[in-house]
Amino acid sequence: MLASLLAPQCALADGSRGDAAVALAKQRWFDSPHGPMLERILPPGFEPAQLPEPQTEGARLTLRYCVQCHNLPNPAMHHAAKWPKVVHRMVERMRGRGNMGRLMADMMAGVEAPDDAEVVRLIAYLQRNAQAPLDPKIVPEAFLPVGEPFRLACKQCHVLPDPRRYTAAQWPAVVARMERNMAWMTRVVGSKPIPGEPQLR
Incomplete structure (x- = not known):
């Protein structure tokens, strides 16, 4: 086994x-x-x-x-x-x-x-050790029009993360890793699931 x-x-x-x-x-x-x-x-x-x-x-x-x-x-x-x-x-x-x-x-x-x-x-x-959902009261700008790219990209796979989870110096590497993950899962910002396609949800 x-x-x-x-x-x-x-x-x-x-x-x-x-x-x-x-x-x-x-x-x-x-x-x-x-x-x-x-x-x-x-x-x-x-x-x-x-x-x-x-x-x-x-x-x-x-x-x-x-x-x-x-x-x-x-x-x-x-x-x-x-x-x-x-x-x-x-x-x-x-x-x-x-x-x-x-x-x-x-x-x-x-x-x-x-x-x-x-x-x-x-x-x-x-x-x-799970992802903590972002509290709108803490980072309200994430839920305004200016935060739409952030919402569209991140919500494809998980709840919105708290931007304070990483430092400004760490975020570029995190975003690059998420972009690789989205490419692996054939996801792009603003895409919609293909009917019948397996979803990591």
Whole structure:
């Protein structure tokens, strides 16, 4: 089982052990006939060393289970209220009971799912490090016409982030990373989802 192979590698969620866990998962994708689809679920670029609270069990659970089927997710990709629904949907898929019937079961062959207690701890970790929705009272200009490009771009994938989350010096790199993510997901500012296209929502 892949998770059994990953477990010894996940004693820490950062550094070379985390990278080894990701490498094992990518090898699984390479060997799977469904690999190209799995690789496209989430954009690459978020590394194990970037996980918040890297020494905690939550970070280890994220690395142990979430990279079995797609690139490592950033806990900030969703806001706290959204994570439980996302995690429960993913757990159902890992248990072979997703929305694609037999195909889902075939795709999840060799994948291990967290038990119920681990699911609770995983959700708590993701919620604790989730994206905090922007409060209109704190940055009102973001909701005025001048803030429209910001709203159109960011709301395609997640709630509006607080501009104070990063410094002025950090934002250019963050925006560049988000632009790469949008290109990966075929998103551009102002675009609308194509009917039937998988959405990261």
